[in-house]
Amino acid sequence: MTTLTAPPRPKSVAPVPARRGPRKYGKALTYVALTAGAIPTLLPFVWLLRSALMQDSQMFIAPPQWIPDPFQWSNFTEAxxxxxFGRYFVNTVVIAVVSVVGxxxxxxxAAFSFSRLRWRGRNVVFALLLSGVMLPYAVTLIPTFVMWQELGALDTILPLTVPSWFAGAGGGVFNVFLLRQFFLTIPFELDEAAYIDGASPWRVYWTIVMPLSKPAIIVVTIFTFIGTWNDFLGxxxxxxxxxxxxxxxxLASFQSIYITQWGYLMAASAAVIAPIIALFFFLQRYFIEGVTLTGIKN
Structure with missing residues (x-):
């Protein structure tokens, strides 16, 4: 009588590790290339900061001295x-905040109306709105100035803030276009479900569309804040x-007064642009996400 035995189990073969060499080296080369491209971009900021911490006699020596010796911290306080500048800062913040909110x-x-609502002539009106981008700013400069002069609003913040509360004015056409393109990526089924439950268009706009459009709203906020903060002509x-x-x-008036005090001028310039750099640093993730997703329709 023969005894049946189970066939021997095959020896387990260890999985062959994936070859990560080429991918790892490719990623490293990508970072090296990005770093090499970022250095020329950062060079003007480094030059500005080192000049703000130097004496005037150290700025123009050859070869250039990159590290201040000694650090002239008093340039910031004296400038x-x-x-x-504290008063100037408050005025700028007030104008920027009011302009951003508006x-x-x-x-x-406006973008919600052009993207989520259906009404006759919508595309025609949107095309006319986009045509305003081709209108040079200099064409409307004198009529706008005369209008504010007749209204008695010169030497006030009204000409710098009121246009932002009218979509399409003050460079808002691009913002309307950007938000409209982003709103189109949101599924329309959400609106229909809300309308079935009895929601009004205003409620759909405020409780559905706006919370889902945070990246695009942050992009508009950054663009508007930077444009208002750096505005000189207005x-x-x-x-x-x-x-x-x-x-x-x-800062322009400071430059005309202290044109030979390069340390003071560099320190004041660095202090003026610092909030812009900090804003972009903390919101860059949302900025990149909003720009990437805008125009991608599901």
Missing amino acids: LTAQP TVLTCSI PLLYLNSEENYTLSLG
Whole structure:
């Protein structure tokens, strides 16, 4: 009588590890290339910062001295106290915040109408709105100035803030277009379900579309804030009193007074652009996400 035995089990073969060499080296080369491309971009900021911490006699020596010796920290205190930059900062923040709120609110409402609502002539009106991008700013400069002069609003912040509360004015056409393209990526089934439950278009706009459009809204916020913060022509045209100056206008007047004090000028310039760099640093993830997703329709 023969005994049946089970066949021997095959020896387990260890999985062959994936070859990560080429992929690893490719990723490293990508980082090296990005770093090499970022160095020329960062060079002007490094030069600005090192000049802000140097004495005037050290800035123009050859070869250039990159590390200040000694660090002239007093350039910042003396430059920022030579003129009322604190007042300029408050004026700029007020104008920027009011402009950002107005731009985000009105441009998002217009974009919601162009993307989520159906009404006769919608595409024609949107095409006419986009045609405003081709209108040069200089064409409307004099009529706009005369209008604010007749309204008695010169030397106030009204000409710098009120246009942002009208979608399409003050460069808002691009913001309307950007938000409209992003709103189109949101499924329309969400709107239909809300309408079935009895929601109004305003409720759909505020509780559904806006919370889902955070990346695009942050992009509009960054663009508007930077444009308002760096605006020089607007304050130059409409502001006359020094107590109403913005940072850009105050920095220009500072340059005309302290044109030979390069350390003070560099320190004041570095202090003015620092909030912009900090804003982009903390919101860059949302900025890149909003720009990437805009125009991708599901």
